[in-house]
Amino acid sequence: MTTLVEFLNESLLLPLHRYSYEECRATADWLLAQMNVRPLVGIVCGSGLGGLAEMLKDQVAFNYKDIPNFPQSTVHGHAGRLVFGTLKGKPCVCMQGRFHLYEGYPIQKITLPMRIFKLLGVETVILTNAAGGLNQDYRVGDVMILKDHLNMPGFAGNNPLAGPNDERFGVRFPCMSDAYDRDLQQLAFDVGAELGYSDFLRKGVYCVLGGPSFETIAECRMLHKLGADAVGMSTVHEVIVARHCGMRVFALSLITNQAVMDYESEEKANHEEVLETGRLRAEQLERLVSNMVMRIEHNSDENINLY
Numbered sequence: 001m002t003t004l005v006e007f008l009n010e011s012l013l014l015p016l017h018r019y020s021y022e023e024c025r026a027t028a029d030w031l032l033a034q035m036n037v038r039p040l041v042g043i044v045c046g047s048g049l050g051g052l053a054e055m056l057k058d059q060v061a062f063n064y065k066d067i068p069n070f071p072q073s074t075v076h077g078h079a080g081r082l083v084f085g086t087l088k089g090k091p092c093v094c095m096q097g098r099f100h101l102y103e104g105y106p107i108q109k110i111t112l113p114m115r116i117f118k119l120l121g122v123e124t125v126i127l128t129n130a131a132g133g134l135n136q137d138y139r140v141g142d143v144m145i146l147k148d149h150l151n152m153p154g155f156a157g158n159n160p161l162a163g164p165n166d167e168r169f170g171v172r173f174p175c176m177s178d179a180y181d182r183d184l185q186q187l188a189f190d191v192g193a194e195l196g197y198s199d200f201l202r203k204g205v206y207c208v209l210g211g212p213s214f215e216t217i218a219e220c221r222m223l224h225k226l227g228a229d230a231v232g233m234s235t236v237h238e239v240i241v242a243r244h245c246g247m248r249v250f251a252l253s254l255i256t257n258q259a260v261m262d263y264e265s266e267e268k269a270n271h272e273e274v275l276e277t278g279r280l281r282a283e284q285l286e287r288l289v290s291n292m293v294m295r296i297e298h299n300s301d302e303n304i305n306l307y
């Protein structure tokens, strides 16, 4: 029988649980004890984009359920494995499945892997997601390179950095005007042009909402007016935590569906379409990401030179 204290702990305290530096360190050390390489690049696979992890050579994979402190993936299209390996010779770690607010996890829990990445030695994070296109020039299958974001849960006080700040991770008030690394954005366009992808590469602003319900027509119209080009339910929280602890960030959205903006439209957003568009663009995204990874240099002084 559950005691009152246990009940209060589970229902009130655990949702507020923040992982201490020592708990993050323990998870990172548990992983490092089983690995002989330190990853320099951390990749997060969005909905239906888990195939990116299959690019890694010499794989060592862990199910999330076996990793101390790790949450579990509950969404179709997110396998729930942390995969280590090399990509074109570069040591990488790849999350085959991410966590979202709507799964019921506290925001500190869904962003925990970013701090683990940092403690593993990751210097550059590449985040991918599936998103709905708000920009009327975008087509399904376009790939949007993120230049900025709108953090809607953050406006309501739900920010992964809320609560006591541990300076060992980063400063109390981190800057976000430089969240998305401009050199990496340019690299994506250069690599994309060489691969013949310029026709479907875009640059824009991603807006995160809590989900899991897709947006109403009025909400899509509002977000578009506010300056968002695409809308989704992830990525931004990870970006904030990754930047807080000093990792370089690159993010892209696969436009998997057009956000419905018109009351005459018969379109209905659905997760199956999201996964299907992911399947159709998977190979090109793999090529884009792997060629980018090959071209990012990591120095021990943490200066990263491109080319």
Ligand SMILES: O=P(O)(O)O[C@H]1O[C@H](CO)[C@@H](O)[C@H]1O
Pocket: 045, 046, 047, 048, 075, 098, 100, 128, 129, 130, 131, 211, 232, 233, 234, 235, 270, 271, 274
């Ligand atoms: O952002 P990712 O994880 O790619 O997933 C996107 O796709 C799902 C909706 O189909 C939502 O989880 C949304 O955020």
Ligand SMILES: Nc1nc2[nH]cnc2c(=O)[nH]1
Pocket: 130, 131, 132, 133, 209, 211, 213, 214, 215, 231, 232, 233, 256, 257, 258, 259, 269, 274
């Ligand atoms: N919020 C949101 N997330 C998505 N993920 C993929 N498509 C969409 C969408 O249209 N809206």
